[in-house]
Amino acid sequence: MRVITQNVLGRQQDWPTRRAVLQAGFAELAPDVVLFQEAVVTEDYDQVRDILGDGYHVAHQTNRVVDGDVGSGISVASRWPLGVEREIDLRVGPRTADFPAGALVVDVQWDRPEPLLVVNHKPSWATDLEYEREAQAVTTARFVAEIVARTGQHVVLGGDFDAMPEAGSIRFWRGLQSLDAFSVAYRDAWELVHGQAPGATFAPSENGLVERHWQTDLDRRIDYLLVRCGRAGPTLRVAECERVFAGPVAGAWGSDHIGLMARLEVW
Template identity: 80%
Template sequence: MITQNILGRQQDWESRRAVLQAGFGELAPDLVLFQEAVVTGDYDQVVDVLGDGYHVAHQSHRDITGEIGSGISIASRWPLGAQREIDLRVGARTVDFPAGALVVDVRWDRAEEPLLLVNHKPSWPTNVEYEREVQAVRTARFVEEIVERTGQHVLLGGDFDAMPDASSVRFWRGLHSLDGTSVSYRDAWELTHGGEPGATFAPSVNPLMEAHWQADLDRRIDYLLVRCGREGPTMRVVECDRVFAGAVAGAWGSDHIGVLAQVEPRESG
């Protein structure tokens, strides 16, 4: 599976489109979490990038003030079941962006082990970590209510706009409780790379960065996570790597580097 912020149709979309189409064609992921994907009445950027062979779910509340139609989407080679949407506009500082989460049942080839896929996209400004905490708790509680009924595996990811030590990400990683709530998810990158930096938003090397980011840190803000039960993660991360991490024929795919993980059910016993 891959999580990838694709920057809508900004910044020389035609060149970026070719990079993304070729890259996804080669990687051929079974599951994709997209952020900043444009969907309008006559255009679906997810289908444009991936081509045929995927079932797609789109956030209904999409951007109407920035790039029209930008939002989050999920694509799966397996059929999709129930689709739920969480509104993460949690206060005055979050109303101008379609912060939200998509929570989708995936009817994959292990029917005896149901899978829940979550695309979590909180607010992006650097100074709204409090709101990202509230957003993380809202999504986590929603997911826990489902899992209590269904016992599903959960894969959760997205562009969290927060570094690993931020309180919202520490909450997801089981290192910090918020609002009387705690959960535990394992970070696929950390499981396979330990403390390596693994920047996914890298102003020092990526020319697509807007001017206001260019003096900022390279940082890891995009994640793929596996939910833990009482006895650790319910699925095993086989490998994890960054994708779209450089230029192809002079063009980058996005201002974000994507994250790819191979995940499979944990062996019992």
């Protein structure tokens, strides 16, 4: 099973050129499941289907951007049919009111008796909101844990987390610390394959699409694919994990974020 997480930057920054890069790239990569962030969905346009074409079942966040890049939000696409779709509102405090932070928790009816639980987690983006990202991580983790306690499903969690591996919210997801008297453990697909290699997914020093106010900031890894651990380690094997859309094609980047693709196997 090949899973990709990709922030697509809505329709900003010369969308017609970027559209061609993303369409060609996804056609070549042929993922089974895709977690999109900043994908535009309106009454008359679906950016996910525009990029992927036919052959995918799609779930969309209903709480989306209402100004700026109107309709921008998170989505999950799967070659397998989708079952139950759940949405979590992650506007956890007054500083998060201006952005539709949320999570999509979707049953994917893959070729196993129990559905695969796919979670697209998009917390607050602002650099100084790590306190809120910690609360958002706990909210999503508790929600997922309650489902898994009933069903025993495998869980793949991913998205644009807007936090580096050392941040409290990411340490929480990785099982390195508890928050709010609660703990979980998810294995970072990149780390399992590449150890401590940098693997930046937001690289102002390289990517000309990065907005000017970010261009003096760090290159950093803020996009993740994670596999939930049971009592004895990850329940799915991460066979490969690589960056995708990691450079320009004929001078054009697909997005201001570099995506990740992992190949996962059932033990």
